[in-house]
Amino acid sequence: MKKLINQPEDFVRQSLQGMALAHSDRLKVHLDPHFIYRADAPIRNKVAIISGGGSGHEPMHGGFVGGGMLDAACPGEVFTSPTPDQMLEAAKTVHGGAGVLNIVKNYSGDVMNFEMAAELAHSEDIPVLNILIDDDVAVKDSLYTQGRRGVGTTVLAEKICGAAADRGYDLPAIAQLCRKVNLNGRSMGIALTSCTVPAKGSPTFELGDTEMEIGIGIHGEPGRQRMPLQSADDIAEMLAVSIIEDTDYSRQVREWDGKTGEWVEVPLSDRPFAPGDAVLAFVNSMGGTPLSELYIIYRKLAEICERKHLTIVRNLIGPYITALDMQGCSITLLKMDDELINLWDAPVNTPALRWGS
Missing domain, CATH: 3.30.1180.20 (Dihydroxyacetone kinase; domain 2)
Structure with missing residues (x-):
């Protein structure tokens, strides 16, 4: 293996430190727990958009933190889901009073940990909705998922929902918008x-x-x-x-509401x-x-x-x-x-x- 690294165990931390130095005008990095957030956060009365996942997929998600896109991103170790405490601390940091939308790729670890984070945030009076992205048409029920994997449409959803948040969409409206993007992406x-x-x-x-x-x-x-x-x-x-x-009508849109502790599932009725x-x-x-x-x-x-x-x-x-x-x-x-x-x-x-x- 030839890579520009020091010790493998320092890979994520040192990458985040470099990112903070390179882009201090747009973002800040919090270590222990790791998360990246907008330099101007929290923004009052704006829905905060958060995403995250294992490191190794850069620039997703940390490279999309800033004006018109994400308010925060939670990087796990390489190909490993971030932990609920990362997501909770990120939500507390960027919550401006209008709630938080978590955009979650459909991988089992991400789904489970964002679900727990949403419940914890609701216990601290932070309204949170989780929307899953499951756009990969290749396979269903892979090594890391139940249902389709979340891949490229995630980037598009982060951009579109980030713009909507900047324009003043409320939390239910942005959740519905994210659902629409997911349904229409493959x-x-x-x-x-x-x-x-x-x-x-x-x-x-x-x-x-x-x-x-x-x-x-x-x-x-x-x-x-x-x-x-x-x-x-x-x-x-x-x-x-x-x-x-693609004609797999068994795909479903799933939305986690941490306040009620329930998933909302809507079957896909037509190809896009x-x-x-x-x-x-x-x-x-x-x-x-x-x-x-x-x-x-x-x-x-x-x-x-x-x-x-x-x-x-x-x-x-x-x-x-x-x-x-x-x-x-x-x-x-x-x-x-x-x-x-x-x-x-x-x-x-x-x-x-x-x-x-």
């Missing part, structure tokens, strides 16, 4: 190589020089199938068509994509794939969308939800309407995502 990824967790020091899984894994998870979980390496166009076709033609729809197209690097290769994938994705009579109205291309040094990519499509376009275009000022005033 993702799927591919791995060309494994990733190497610093504490382990060796590849997470073995993948031959002429093999690829279709439908891989962001922690290296197995996908739909392992097969001989294909061309970029063929890979884009496999991913995009699986997303656009139909001819004539407008979409946001997100082509993401798994960490080890250069931007030039992502543009080759995007080129084919645009052709496929045109063939399927989908209009790409916005795009995002780059390494935004990674798996350490894994070579590969993922595609996310989100059906857009006027509200989502307007919120996507709103100004954002974070270390990893910046546009507008």
